[in-house]
Amino acid sequence: MQTTARSPIEKLLALHYLSLFRFANRLCDSPERAMILTQRTFRLVLDRSRGLPVPANIRAWLLSILFHEFLEARPASSLR
Numbered sequence: 001m002q003t004t005a006r007s008p009i010e011k012l013l014a015l016h017y018l019s020l021f022r023f024a025n026r027l028c029d030s031p032e033r034a035m036i037l038t039q040r041t042f043r044l045v046l047d048r049s050r051g052l053p054v055p056a057n058i059r060a061w062l063l064s065i066l067f068h069e070f071l072e073a074r075p076a077s078s079l080r
Contacts, residue, residue, distance in 0.1 A: 023063055
């Protein structure tokens with residue numbers, strides 16, 4: 001049996017994907033939109049976090065990024 005070492009991002013995904021997806025699903029009320037929002041959040045983390053220090057509470061940091069992405073994706077008319 002061959003085992004492969006997980007990269008730090010794979011560990012991050014394994015630890016936090018489900019909680020981020022559940023939060024996104026409550027925000028969007030749509031599993032499909034929640035999956036897209038969760039994936040966009042992790043993509044942002046991958047693209048922008050190189051060289052940045054990892055915050056102590058990574059889950060809260062990820063949830064914050066996801067929430068900001070949710071707000072940016074909403075049409076302006078839905079905020080009134």
